[in-house]
Amino acid sequence: MPLLRTTDHKAPFWLPNGHFQSIFPALFRKIKDVAYTREQIITPDDDFLNLDWAKTGAPVSKGLVILSHGLEGDSQRQYILGMVRALTRQGYDCLAWNYRSCGGEMNKQVRFYHSGATDDLDLVVQHALLKGYGTLFLMGFSLGGNLTLKYLGEQGTLLIPEIKKAVVFSVPMDLLACSRAIEKPENWVYLKRFLSSLKPKVTEKSKVFPDHISVGDYAKVKTFYDFDHIYTAALHGFDGADDYYARNSSKFFVESITIPTLIVNALNDPLVPAESLPQAQIAAMPNVWLELTQEGGHCGFRSETLDNDLYWSEQRALDFLENNKS
Incomplete structure (x- = not known):
């Protein structure tokens, strides 16, 4: 088609x-x-x-x-x-x-x-x-x-x-390509919005599950790739961001x-x-x-x-x- x-x-x-x-x-x-x-x-x-x-x-x-x-x-x-x-x-x-x-x-x-x-x-x-x-x-x-x-x-x-x-x-x-696209300077407003929305959730989770998630690690998050590597992958059983993207990209x-x-x-x-x-x-x-x-x-x-x-x-x-x- x-x-x-x-x-x-x-x-x-x-x-x-x-x-x-x-x-x-x-x-x-x-x-x-x-x-x-x-x-x-x-x-x-x-x-x-x-x-x-x-x-x-x-x-x-x-x-x-x-x-x-x-x-x-x-x-x-x-x-x-x-x-x-x-x-x-x-x-x-x-x-x-x-x-x-x-x-x-x-x-x-x-x-x-x-x-x-x-x-x-x-x-x-x-x-x-x-x-x-x-x-x-x-x-x-x-x-x-x-x-x-x-x-x-x-x-x-x-x-x-x-x-x-x-x-x-x-x-x-293609999750990896899109994660990298959001890092472009012209897309900073989207990146900032998403990371600002996710941080309170990480903070709240860290209080309930301190052995599984640390809000202190958020200081390392500068990009969406960082968030997926540090939090998304770890919390959902993936071996880092690249593994998460490879196993979940609909392409x-x-x-x-x-x-x-x-x-x-x-x-x-x-x-x-x-x-x-x-x-x-x-x-x-x-x-x-x-x-x-x-x-x-x-x-x-x-x-x-x-x-x-x-x-x-x-x-x-x-x-x-x-x-x-x-």
């Missing part, structure tokens, strides 16, 4: 580059008309996950969309809320789940979440099946996109038949995906270099599409003009789910 480079998405002229297109929605888009119902489920290791449900209210839905957020995100991020609103308006129920330590509540175990923690995603999927859903769709953003693709690839031909399609946006399919799993899957990345994404995407590999696949837009930034994709406050990415997802439009 050939790669798709779209020309129908055009950002507003006042968002002239990938940085503006990434930051503006994150800071200024406000969505207040999504009402969640929260449910907490217990994990096999006696931890918990907070799940936020949004349902259409119709007697019969078109299925359930399970949404996975990005790094240090949660179910309240504008890209999640916007997509949930768009989907529920079109008859889909939604389940936006929060990773361990995300969603406003610290988890109980020493582990956090990471880019390849598909055991938790599988738990959410199995829980959805217990609710009686016979049609499921997976959707992920940034880290959640990598998580979704890895899960689909791991499952391969054993993927449950209830999962029909998947759509992911702004995916760091190593995508060839085993068996369902129709749409991957959308912007060529001007400041955090995901286009050259890090396995373009030739995906081009040979019959059921996976890599769509590269000229604009959009990282989880941005604000349209030049808005119809009912619908972003281009939200309309694109609907088109794919409903029409398999590629």
Whole structure:
């Protein structure tokens, strides 16, 4: 299947580059008309996950969309809320789940979440099946996109038949390349934001698990690679950052995906270099599409003009789910 480079998405002229297109929605888009119902489920290791449900209210839905957020995100991020609103308006129920330590509540175990923690995603999927859903769709953003693709690839031909399609946006399919990209001087604002968000979690964890995690080591963290090498890898059983990246980058799993899957990345994404995407590999696949837009930034994709406050990415997802439009 050939790669798709779209020309129908055009950002507003006042968002002239990938940085503006990434930051503006994150800071200024406000969505207040999504009402969640929260449910907490217990994990096999006696931890918990907070799940936020949004349902259409119709007697019969078109299925359930399970949404996975990005790094240090949660179910309240504008890209999640916007997509949930768009989907529920079109008859889909939604389940936006929060990773361990995300969603406003610290988890109980020493582990956090990471880019390849598909055991938790599988738990959410199995829980959805217990609710009686016979049609499921997976959707992920940034880290959640990598998580979704890895899960689909791991499952391969054993993927449950209830999962029909998947759509992911702004995916760091090569974790090492993206970790190094965030070190670039022009990306310091993203690096600072992520590390500032993670430090309080490390501090809190170190008080509960002083034998496993030391906040004193945070002084050594200057880059995201450092954080993954010192904390992520150690807490989740990997032999350093390189091992963690190699074992969890979705580019190593995508060839085993068996369902129709749409991957959308912007060529001007400041955090995901286009050259890090396995373009030739995906081009040979019959059921996976890599769509590269000229604009959009990282989880941005604000349209030049808005119809009912619908972003281009939200309309694109609907088109794919409903029409398999590629």
